[in-house]
Amino acid sequence: MCEALAERLLDLHCRLLSLYILQDAECLDWENEKPFSESERGSYIIQMWWLYMQGTKEDLWNTVPPSMAQRVFSGMLNESLTILTIRYTQSLPSEARCRLMVVDISNLLLCIAQLLPAICESAKELIGFTYNTSSKILRDIHTKCQELLSCLLLRGAQLEDLYKIFKKGLDNVEMFKSRGTGVAPWILFALPDVFQTCDSRAVSKMDDLTPQASIALELMVLLAQPQPNWALLLKVLCMKKCLVLQAILRSTSANLSRPMHRLPPQESDCGAFLCRADGSCRAVATSSASLNDANFYDLVASASEVILSVGNEEDLARVLMPVVAGEADWAGSFDRRNVWNQIQPPWYEALLNLAAPLIPTTADAVVNAVLTGATMYQAMSLVLACFGHFWAGVHPNLAAVATLVQERLRTDVVPLNGSCLLQVMVGALYGYLLRRSEEVRKEVKFQDEGQSVARDKGQLSRPEDVSLAVAECLCSIDEDNKHTDQIDELLEIVSKSHRREKGRDGQDGGSSRVESDQKMYEVLASDILMSNTGKRSLKILHHFIKCNDQWLYHQLGLGKQTEEVVPTRAMVLRQPLLHTMFHIGYRPFDQVLSGEWVPNWLNLLQIPMGLHPDRVWKQISSRWDFRNPTSSAQNVHIINSISNILKQ
Template identity: 50%
Template sequence: MEVMEDGNLMDKVNILIQRDMEYYDTNQSILQETICAGVIGGKLDFPRSASFASMKLVIWWEEEFVAAYKKSSEFLPKIKKADKQADDDSEGIVKDSDPSKFVSLIAKSADQLLAHLHILTQEALDHADLTVLTGTIGASALLKNCLWFYIKIIKEDKKCNIEEIQSSYKKYHEMCEALAERLLDLHCRLVSLYILQDAECLDWESEKPFFESERGSYIIQMWWLYMQGTKDDLWNTVPPKMAQRVFAGMLNESLTILTVRYTQSVPSEIRSQLIVVDISNLLVCVANLLPAICNNAKDLVGVSYSSSSKILRDIHTKCQELYTCLLLRGAPIDLLHKVFRRGIDVVEMFKSRSAGDAPWITFALPNMFDDKLKPGSKTNNNPDTDIALELVVMLAQPQPNWALLLKILCMNKYRILQLALKATSSQFKEKMEKPVCKNTKCTAFLCNEEGSCKDDNTSSTYLQQIHYYNIILSSTEILLFVGNKQELTDILLPIIILQPDWCHSLERRHVWNQIRPPWYEAILNFSSPIIPLATDTVINAIQTGATMYQAMSLILACFSHFWDCVNPALYRVSCILQESILTDIVPLNNSTLVQILVSALYSVSLVRLSSICSVYGYTDTVNFLLQTIYWFIKCNSDYFYKQLGVSTEPEEIEPKRALVKPISLLHTMFNIGSQSFDQVIIVYFTTVA
């Protein structure tokens, strides 16, 4: 789309809106641009894509900001790296700009594009066009976040009145919320008017069995398929937090219809079995959909109804009603007589529940819970089950939840990290030098080149040696960050000792060797705060004529002076290795700590002197570590579920996938997760009997 790049901002915005409307009239769609994966979501809930018009306006706003404040706002990374050039360009475009004029221009242009988005939204609603509607949502979210960013910066300038820009931000915030409501309403109407309607399935008084009593109704199956498809669509088109809110609303509203329908129906004797099968299928469907809108395992299992989310409380309440209905309608008469002959007051299902897992969830996810656990009793799940439940919730989120991931990694004596280290260490056979991960800018909008959008897993279907290297390095470094000395001794050391020639890297003759095991490279990374400082100091000293003896003395002085900056984990692990190395291994100065520090110093010095980018200039460490482990877990979730004892797979699984295993449409249509439709109720009542 061609737009005017020179001239007054308001003139450019008018032309931009005109071109965007012409594009819509011609193609009946919005021209969209992808936003960098490393920016999506977050505190401000950035969208996955935004319209070309909104993206262009953000760029022009940044140019106006640079012209007014003579510096970059740092909202756009590319301008952040070229402040001087941006200043020169802005002076040629807006020579007389100032903060007050900037605020006025931003407010006016924002209002103009807002009016344009209102027109596109109305068109989308009139034609029920979800693509256009999600496009306007992305545009509104991007501009809202940009305005929020400018408000935070301009607020510090007390001479500038920001009421206009605050008013614009409020309008965009309200529009985002209104569009989310419209999207929810559209999906709810589709579900209630089309998906949940079938004359044959709803004919409760019929004396003819449905499908010869061989299956449940089509309604639940089609509802499950629609919910799964809509979830995938929301996850890929709408800002993550908004997607969760919309999906939660869909699930709650449709569950209201189904709960009323099944609890208040009066079927014929022939059709009674259909209700039992449908409710059992429905509960299993909800149990598999629910993790997507939960924050943790407690929300999933309904440990208490005091959840902060009203929707979650409603869903658990409705599912409990359905479960009660299932038991009353599906249990044999003689069994009901035994239960109720002493009165309703003593029946467990009619008592108020203050703690423990929700009974309906233990029925719907039988592989997750102990068979001996009494429904409604206080939860006594084993630690592996607790990890599995948290894992189910984390992997169902529209974006990685790093806090939840770290919690999972630390649970049950770092069970997941132990599994990852043992599985990958046995597969890592090749000796290789540490790969240098240079920051590369992706083609998406707002990429900051920090590597958070980088995805090594797309290079192949199965894990390669470089993947195993990164997984071992990441697992080791995370364990070093969070583990104490005893935990490192009990968990990390046994895995290290199992490696062939594990202590050769600690031999003083190998201090120069750049081919190191990944666990040792992870230890070297903990010296990063002081190594760059020592490197620069020593190189400068050598350039001014310092002798080798003077250089070594200077290195030791730097280590001593900056030692307080080093993470205590480095000293802990060096002490553990010092006590464990073989007698024929002699590190520098008979100290593993000195060996580690000098090895790290040599690596950085080698890189600096070779005029290559700094070893410590690659992807942000914490992001790299957690992202590597997250993708390994996500791509090989079946392996971890199997090891945690909650998988129904009969065969052993190897964690070797580098891509998430695709699920076919046919499998989704006839299966609820790993279970087939219409199977749970048969297995359950056979066991009870």
């Protein structure tokens, strides 16, 4: 059924494109001796094709399953591109219409560069490093775009530039040499801002690109997908030493005015289709056009969650610790007197989440022990025993970041037993028990202030009462040296485990793993998505990037903005219809015609393309000045020289 629907949709749109959108008698009258629209604009068909493709893409993204939407859209793009490629490469325009063909092909290549990311899975597919991709349609599109580029260069370049290239002899012409595994030449033409600082001839793999170019290409693919690609999102965040994650942390932490107490989202059904009822769907819900303090808090917590999940000790020291140390009273969170304090910085909340795997089991064990008659001394001993027993289930970065914090802690701040790690683990358990005790809102009465620990057993008959009592005792777990030996034993277990993990990590660990291969960053993303906090973090970061993509491009040195952009947008910016109609991305249509953009024809003609001299001659001989050599004596000399070189 799905296959049949996809075929019918594709057939419908291909018919509409070929029979209506791509037909215009005035634009296609190549032999007309009068310039089209007095040479003030390009063809209507390219502009209408662009608008139709944009509108159809949005409709497909919103109405059919993602895989079907991409299949239909890629088919439309490929079929319409076949018509356009044949039309322009085989046309023989008059002198008045030669400029129109150059403008149309340049507009067309710019449009395809904006549409192609929607059907790609990675930047490698977008820039066509190799044509040996699993998608036949992608291979076809790159091949047709290459034909259009060669037609544009050989027909649109000045005669003087062509002569400079061919006078060296056929053996020394770069365009006749094999393209190899570099960036597709048409992409270099269509995305000039991305490759402005790259030597295209030295690029044979993704690592040869600048960090900004690599991230920008992956970001283009990520934002064009019909649904969030969590693995690709993680790659964009963490690649090139977490460049994007650092930018997000710096900006959002600077806008966060104060710490706050953020409760976990309610695990309930929001009413949306296929809602998992885990609360993560409410993470990005907002009715405001701008981000507020709560949004900035969530963003810092989410970014901290990602770097804590993926990074190694070097990444944590480079990315997270500057954010931590940038706060005025960051060390107060590790003071033993603040174990009970639930108003925490967002990065500290992310740190508490690392201890989450052992907290529910430990809490259940301790509460059940007290309910069956255990004393509070025995309960605290059981807490430490559970911490040591279940430590293997905790993310190793908890010990790593605790060590980094311990090295930077001020002397006037004393954590529980002098250990930041114990402070974090006890704080996580305290918060969990406190939330558990509030599930039933009944007051717990104490006998008196001096006997707050030794409760009357009759009053501790309910789990919520026991949870609150145990939580209060946790604040003094290291007092009077009652559990010193157990604490030291726990810290020794953690220290040995940390040394093993540090040795196993090696040089390829941490955030650099997302750049190794696709399977690796897919596994890392799956690990993050296993927890509700991880799902919520990735959703928040994805929504932020979608809403503030122009800010991110500005951080990468791309885009049209000359002034600093502030990332405070909470809703996705929808461009007006008129802007979409007259702009390709942020570029206006017909920039080649207006002179706002002048391609470097000489450099483009020196890119290896693997062309054959016969194909080159076929395009050059179709130029107006070659078919009607009635111009100046100098041009006639150039035409004769090029003809003799290519015909030999």
